[in-house]
Amino acid sequence: MEVLERYRPIIDDFEAFEAACRRPLPKVVRVNPIKTTPAAVQSLFDTTGIAYEPVDWSDRLLRLATDAPGRTLGWYLGWVHGQEEVSALPAHLLDPAPGDRVLDACAAPGSKTTQLAALMDDRGRLIANDSNLGRLSALRSNAERLGLTNVAVTNRDGRELSFEAFSFDRVDAALVDVPCSCEGTIRKNPDALDRWSRDHVEGLSGVQKGLLRRAVRLTAPGGRVVYSTCTFAPEENEAVLDHVLEKEDCRLVDQDLPIEHAPGVTKWNGETYDPAVRRAARIYPHHNDTGGFFCATIEVGA
Amino acid sequence: MTDSERFDRLPATAADRSVNDRPTREDVCTWWSDRYGIPQATFDGFSFWERGNGKIWVARGTEPDPVAIQGLGMLALRTRGEHWKPTTNAVQRFGAAATRNVIALSPEEARAFIAGEDQELSWDGDWGYLIATLSVADRSVPLGVGLYVYGELRSTVPKGRRRELSPW
Numbered sequence: 001m002e003v004l005e006r007y008r009p010i011i012d013d014f015e016a017f018e019a020a021c022r023r024p025l026p027k028v029v030r031v032n033p034i035k036t037t038p039a040a041v042q043s044l045f046d047t048t049g050i051a052y053e054p055v056d057w058s059d060r061l062l063r064l065a066t067d068a069p070g071r072t073l074g075w076y077l078g079w080v081h082g083q084e085e086v087s088a089l090p091a092h093l094l095d096p097a098p099g100d101r102v103l104d105a106c107a108a109p110g111s112k113t114t115q116l117a118a119l120m121d122d123r124g125r126l127i128a129n130d131s132n133l134g135r136l137s138a139l140r141s142n143a144e145r146l147g148l149t150n151v152a153v154t155n156r157d158g159r160e161l162s163f164e165a166f167s168f169d170r171v172d173a174a175l176v177d178v179p180c181s182c183e184g185t186i187r188k189n190p191d192a193l194d195r196w197s198r199d200h201v202e203g204l205s206g207v208q209k210g211l212l213r214r215a216v217r218l219t220a221p222g223g224r225v226v227y228s229t230c231t232f233a234p235e236e237n238e239a240v241l242d243h244v245l246e247k248e249d250c251r252l253v254d255q256d257l258p259i260e261h262a263p264g265v266t267k268w269n270g271e272t273y274d275p276a277v278r279r280a281a282r283i284y285p286h287h288n289d290t291g292g293f294f295c296a297t298i299e300v301g302a
Numbered sequence: 303m304t305d306s307e308r309f310d311r312l313p314a315t316a317a318d319r320s321v322n323d324r325p326t327r328e329d330v331c332t333w334w335s336d337r338y339g340i341p342q343a344t345f346d347g348f349s350f351w352e353r354g355n356g357k358i359w360v361a362r363g364t365e366p367d368p369v370a371i372q373g374l375g376m377l378a379l380r381t382r383g384e385h386w387k388p389t390t391n392a393v394q395r396f397g398a399a400a401t402r403n404v405i406a407l408s409p410e411e412a413r414a415f416i417a418g419e420d421q422e423l424s425w426d427g428d429w430g431y432l433i434a435t436l437s438v439a440d441r442s443v444p445l446g447v448g449l450y451v452y453g454e455l456r457s458t459v460p461k462g463r464r465r466e467l468s469p470w
Contacts, residue, residue: 153373
């Protein structure tokens with residue numbers, strides 16, 4: 001927990017933040033519209049005695065009282081998938097349309113991938129890429145259980161990704177939900193910070209810059225790229241945006257977030273970032289009783 | 303490129319076939335229709351692919367043929383062997399339209415089926431792969447595939463998909 005002390009200067013009500021980080025996280029499931037409807041899931045939960053509470057900004061998200069949603073009939077049928085509330089934000093912001101070509105650059109184990117596919121009504125093509133072959137098997141089994149057929153899975157380093165296997169070389173939209181130091185998952189994984197080091201964060205930052213730059217280049221002019229992490233470290237968030245804004249033809253756009261958040265920070269540890277990073281969103285656990293999260297929406301230049 | 307990474311699109315009909323014994327798109331659509339009564343139009347807009355030995359995948363839309371990637375849509379059907387065998391996931395996705403070779407289970411029978419158990423059940427029809435369903439939220443929902451032989455429904459739910467449901 002002392003790792004988080006470094007964020008005292010940038011987080012409002014730091015004591016509330018610390019207290020929230022110590023509380024366990026509510027279990028949330030997302031309804032899969034490819035196989036069912038929110039009303040049918042609620043009817044199933046009512047019949048089987050599973051207590052739930054809707055999340056106010058999406059009728060497809062339900063907070064559950066059970067600790068084991070993976071052992072419910074709704075899970076077996078692919079009617080629901082476990083997904084933390086903040087983890088549902090990036091796909092919500094990217095909001096792909098049915099028929100689009102979409103990239104999920106770091107897709108495994110597939111919670112956001114399957115949400116993107118659902119928003120696309122299982123139409124068009126969703127390229128789900130991940131560099132980790134082992135984690136791709138989890139992605140594939142999640143996508144198949146949820147009944148998806150528009151997902152093409154690739155196993156490449158996202159920094160060198162291309163679409164040579166396909167009939168196109170750019171996508172309409174991309175999600176870049178990068179590997180990160182995962183500080184914001186502390187409520188779910190109490191040992192998330194055990195191996196934290198400044199060197200690790202800096203190393204991740206380099207990889208994240210490469211991943212985001214490549215995704216911007218793979219997105220057609222006027223298309224959108226959502227960048228997200230589950231960490232608080234500005235090195236992995238605003239510093240990555242600042243770098244890509246300088247190196248690539250793109251800009252940050254305003255986001256219409258359905259939950260409380262703070263703007264991106266423009267100063268950190270003696271560094272100054274492009275003022276546009278204020279358009280990014282920092283979501284702290286004490287804001288909405290969720291995990292911690294960061295997301296930004298980029299528009300690719302013409 | 304290894305075989306396991308390569309998807310080959312099924313030819314439309316036997317006249318388009320270049321690889322002996324590869325099933326055609328027509329074969330696959332006809333099989334779903336003949337066996338389960340699922341209308342062939344259900345698969346309009348989908349393409350079928352073989353990867354590995356007789357394993358047929360179904361994908362929305364299409365891609366250049368062949369395509370060497372890790373996954374394309376879902377594994378739908380195994381066509382090696384005398385009787386074709388649909389997957390749990392394909393039946394859950396497309397099986398709601400089935401009108402024959404469908405066995406409706408009670409909640410307790412469904413619980414055993416999902417746990418991967420074999421059970422003695424009466425069935426008037428032919429032996430073979432049946433679509434097992436359960437009434438959930440006022441609709442008949444396909445659970446997966448059971449092999450009916452010798453008075454017994456054998457669950458074919460893969461090990462990784464089985465669940466001891468709790469709570470129900």
